[in-house]
Amino acid sequence: MNTPINVSTLNTQIKSLLETTFIQVYVEGEVSNLTYHNSGHIYFSIKDQSSTISCVMFRGNTKYLKFQLEVGQKITITGNITVYAPRGNYQLLCNKIEPSGQGALALAYEQLKTKLENKGYFEQTRKRILPKYPKKIVLVTSATGAAIEDMKKVALHRWPLVEFILIPTLVQGEGAAYDISNSIKYADTLNADVIIAGRGGGSIEDLWAFNEEIVANAIYEAKTPIISAVGHEVDYLISDFVADVRAATPSNAIEIALPDINEHRMYLDTLVNDYDNLLKRILFNKEQDVINLKRLFEQNSMENKFKFIESEIKLLKSSFQSNLSQKMTNSRNEIEILRKTFDNSYSQIILKLQNNVDLLKNNYELNHPDKKDKNGFVQISKDNKLISLDNIQIGDIVSLQSPKYIATCVINNLKKQ
Known part of the structure; x- marks a missing residue:
């Protein structure tokens, strides 16, 4: 058993x-x-x-x-x-x-991206604006990589006035994420204008440190504006979404962060030309103003006013004399016309009066009473008016007048022959 x-x-x-x-x-x-x-x-x-x-x-x-x-x-x-x-x-x-x-990395990338997006790490409203003329830039990258040399070359030609501070950082492999995070935190204490965190190109595994949450947290919590410059144009890392600005490459980060000195030289030339033209235009306008003021002053000076008044007086005097002469001439002409008219009228009147006088004289002579004194002839009047026998009626009282006598009669009988 x-x-x-x-x-x-x-x-x-x-x-x-x-x-x-x-x-x-x-x-x-x-x-x-x-x-x-x-x-x-x-x-x-x-x-x-x-x-x-x-x-x-x-x-x-x-x-x-x-x-x-x-x-x-x-x-x-x-x-x-x-x-x-x-x-x-x-x-x-x-x-x-x-x-x-x-792939595990692809899934981890999407998971972390979704998580941080939900936490508001990617919000555009929280992203800071880069200064236009930075004086100090901190570079968080490898001290031996090609990226640092590329950035230095671009900066030298673009804006040599800037000061760079390099924080040598492990950018791939074991512990890279922690080193990048610590470097960003340290860079944030240096009172710089911009922080550039990045590295050159590589495989997804080489770039993975910039996809770690600890790096995203360091970028999010930093007070200094940060540019994420990792890999190449096609590479999109979590740091790109959290940073204030994404650059396609480290060299592009320098181009974004720094102004172009050549453009500013041309801009300064333009400003000088604009200033010269503006100054010339201002001086010309002021000169015209002075000329106009001088002309206006001369026009309104006491001497010119007296000259103007004197010319006005002369003009008025000349106009008065001319008008007076014209009026006198017109008056003479009118008087002459009136005189001629009067002479003609007077002559006609005198002639008419003479004719009338002659006519009256003739009539008087013809009708003189002495010549009317003929036997058997008298004037018949009624109511002091001469009338003829044709206008007499029976009963009328008429007067019979001769040059020497007036007889009042009553008509008792009237016959026609």
Whole structure:
């Protein structure tokens, strides 16, 4: 009869069997029951349609995990089976975890980008404006890389007046993110105008330090404007989104940060020309103003006023004399016309009077009473008016007048012959 073994022995045998049989497994499943422990270990399970298995990733391996595990996420695990003998539980000990169907770095990038965007790290309203003429720029980059030499060359030709402070920084590999973060924090204390953090091109792994959250936090918390200048034009890093300005390359960062001295030289030439033209125009206008004022003063001087009044008096005198002469001439002409008219009229009147006098004289002579005194002839009058016998009626009282006598008669009889 076999001797029974105790539980600990059985669990130990099972542990030895499983751990030697499943030294390395590669398994795919969906994350569930996820716990990030304070110790730094990660406890979770993976499952498929019908089964589940417990998993653990210890802190020593979690530092290589580039992305954040999430419940429901499908992943692939490289690891081995281990047994916790005191409880008789077996679990999958994870050495490496990758997102299923997607690269770990790509997923970590998207996860961190979404997280920081939700926290407002990318808001345009918080981004600072770069100074137009920076006096001091701090460079957070490698002291031995090609990027620093490129930046120096561009600065020398573009704006040699600026002062550069280089903080030699580890920009790739283990600990690069912490070094970049610390360099940015230190640069923020140097009272600089601009901080440029970056490096030259490389693979996504080489540039990855600028995708770390610790670097994003340092950029976000800095008080000094920061330009992110990492890699090439096609490379977009988390630091690019958090920084105040993104530059395509380190050289481009210098072009963005510094003004172009040649443009300013041309601008100064333009200002000088504009100033000269403006000054000439102002002087010309002032000269014209002085000339006009002088002319106006001369026009309104006492001498000119007296001359004007004198000319007015002369003009009035001349006009008066001319008008007087004209009026006198006109009056003479009128008088002459009147005289001629009067002479003609007087002559005619005299002639008419003479004719009338002659006529009256003739009539008088013809009608003189002495000549009318003929026997048998008298004048008949009625009411002191001469009338003829044709106008006399029976009963009329008439007067019969001769040169010597007047007889009053009453008509008693009247006959026609």
